[in-house]
Amino acid sequence: xxxxxxxxxxxxxxxxxxxxxxxxxxxxxxxxxxxxxxxxxxxxxxxxxxxxxxxxxxxxxxxxxxxxxxxxxxxxxxxxxxxxxxxxxxxxxxxxxxxxxxxxxxxxxxxxxxxxxxxxxxxxxxxxxxxxxxxxxxxxxxxxxxxxxxxxxx
Amino acid sequence: xxxxxxxxxxxxxxxxxxxxxxxxxxxxxxxxxxxxxxxxxxxxxxxxxxxxxxxxxxxxxxxxxxxxxxxxxxxxxxxxxxxxxxxxxxxxxxxxxxxxxxxxxxxxxxxxxxxxxxxxxxxxxxxxxxxxxxxxxxxxxxxxxxxxxxxxxxxxxxxxxxxxxxxxxxxxxxxxxxxxxxxxxxxxxxxxxxxxxxxxxxxxxxxxxxxxxxxxxxxxxxxxxxxxxxxxxxxxxxxxxxxxxxxxxxxxxxxxxxxxxxxxxxxxxxxxxxxxxxxxxxxxxxxxxxxxxxxxxxxxxx
Ligand SMILES: [Zn+2]
Numbered sequence: 001x002x003x004x005x006x007x008x009x010x011x012x013x014x015x016x017x018x019x020x021x022x023x024x025x026x027x028x029x030x031x032x033x034x035x036x037x038x039x040x041x042x043x044x045x046x047x048x049x050x051x052x053x054x055x056x057x058x059x060x061x062x063x064x065x066x067x068x069x070x071x072x073x074x075x076x077x078x079x080x081x082x083x084x085x086x087x088x089x090x091x092x093x094x095x096x097x098x099x100x101x102x103x104x105x106x107x108x109x110x111x112x113x114x115x116x117x118x119x120x121x122x123x124x125x126x127x128x129x130x131x132x133x134x135x136x137x138x139x140x141x142x143x144x145x146x147x148x149x150x151x152x153x154x
Numbered sequence: 155x156x157x158x159x160x161x162x163x164x165x166x167x168x169x170x171x172x173x174x175x176x177x178x179x180x181x182x183x184x185x186x187x188x189x190x191x192x193x194x195x196x197x198x199x200x201x202x203x204x205x206x207x208x209x210x211x212x213x214x215x216x217x218x219x220x221x222x223x224x225x226x227x228x229x230x231x232x233x234x235x236x237x238x239x240x241x242x243x244x245x246x247x248x249x250x251x252x253x254x255x256x257x258x259x260x261x262x263x264x265x266x267x268x269x270x271x272x273x274x275x276x277x278x279x280x281x282x283x284x285x286x287x288x289x290x291x292x293x294x295x296x297x298x299x300x301x302x303x304x305x306x307x308x309x310x311x312x313x314x315x316x317x318x319x320x321x322x323x324x325x326x327x328x329x330x331x332x333x334x335x336x337x338x339x340x341x342x343x344x345x346x347x348x349x350x351x352x353x354x355x356x357x358x359x360x361x362x363x364x365x366x367x368x369x370x371x372x373x374x375x376x377x378x379x380x381x382x383x384x385x386x387x388x389x390x391x392x393x394x395x396x397x398x399x400x401x402x403x404x405x406x407x408x409x410x411x412x413x414x415x416x417x418x419x420x421x422x423x424x425x426x427x428x429x430x431x432x433x434x435x436x437x438x439x440x441x442x443x444x445x446x447x448x449x450x451x452x453x454x455x456x
Contacts, residue, residue, distance in 0.1 A: 113258060113279050113280070114259050114260050115238070115258050115264045118261075119239060119264070120237075121260075121264050137260065138260075138263065139260025140260035140278075141259075141282070142281075143345065
């Protein structure tokens with residue numbers, strides 16, 4: 001299994017590997033982390049088999065190391081994601097993502113009548129349920145849940 | 155109380171509710187005082203709500219304050235495309251406090267974050283209308299002599315009814331037992347029932363109330379609006395079950411009162427108006443005292 005993965009997505013020398021991303025949410029993760037705006041060498045594989053997720057995706061980014069508060073943003077769509085920090089082809093640190101208490105920006109409020117959808121106001125949510133990823137809008141107080149989560153393009 | 159905006163009923167603690175209610179009682183005993191002399195209050199009504207606006211303006215006028223503002227967006231620059239942000243940043247130069255009603259939900263919260271003067275939310279779309287909730291609490295305490303351990307009946311549209319949701323949140327501090335009476339399509343949303351479950355508060359759900367009405371300390375009526383029903387036939391079949399008539403009130407507790415946020419359409423029959431339990435017009439009167447309490451407390455003159 002491990003060898004197969006190596007074939008699909010080649011190893012990196014220094015950087016970060018993000019594994020266990022639900023395949024359907026790969027592009028959301030790319031968008032949240034702003035990977036579509038950087039010049040670093042990035043490889044990704046998707047629709048890989050996973051016992052836990054069915055189909056998973058993996059991203060390898062050279063020479064990028066994330067701060068915890070940044071990486072936790074992807075917990076909205078990929079709560080099971082695991083990070084390996086790679087230095088000289090070796091895993092020097094493993095990280096798991098944690099759903100933060102508060103989400104600023106990133107997600108859109110589901111309520112079309114919300115001020116954040118009417119004027120230029122940054123969205124802000126309290127995470128009221130970390131397991132189900134249920135977000136309460138700081139402004140309109142409506143709940144946005146995972147099923148209707150829309151990521152704001154970076 | 156420190157000077158701060160009142161946007162949502164959850165901005166206030168139980169102690170702050172009680173402070174406002176006690177102040178409102180003072181204003182009821184002595185409604186005309188010159189304590190707001192020199193203060194200017196702006197009433198910005200981006201959508202019309204004559205009743206609420208008049209209540210706030212009466213409250214300020216009776217305390218000697220001055221009012222400026224507008225009563226619907228047609229008379230303001232927002233029809234010319236001005237943002238809420240710009241309107242608030244401009245008007246905050248002219249007033250010591252802004253009372254605002256805006257059709258966009260969360261508009262008042264946003265305004266309170268950018269405004270240098272306090273904001274009182276007089277309704278933001280279907281979201282919050284905290285002065286209504288405080289005047290409801292005042293009316294309940296005044297008629298029952300207490301807020302604790304009451305049986306509160308909420309009848310009608312419990313799904314979209316903003317007033318009942320805020321009132322539920324506020325009453326959750328007072329060990330209330332709730333009776334939710336509504337058609338299936340307009341039941342109290344699960345999130346509010348979960349909120350009560352988490353606090354260990356009791357609630358019961360019924361489709362009609364004639365057999366249980368003797369338990370009520372307060373009957374809080376709301377409008378059942380036709381447009382809320384996906385099936386018009388369902389509306390026709392159910393609408394009469396949620397109209398209160400005087401003959402339904404024969405076995406009620408002697409102190410029981412009927413409240414309604416007004417305006418009513420047909421959900422309280424005219425024959426209830428003459429019944430001793432009808433309280434909705436006094437409730438509106440209490441709104442002025444409650445708003446006097448809110449404004450003078452926020453401006454720090456009480
Ligand atoms: Zn919102």
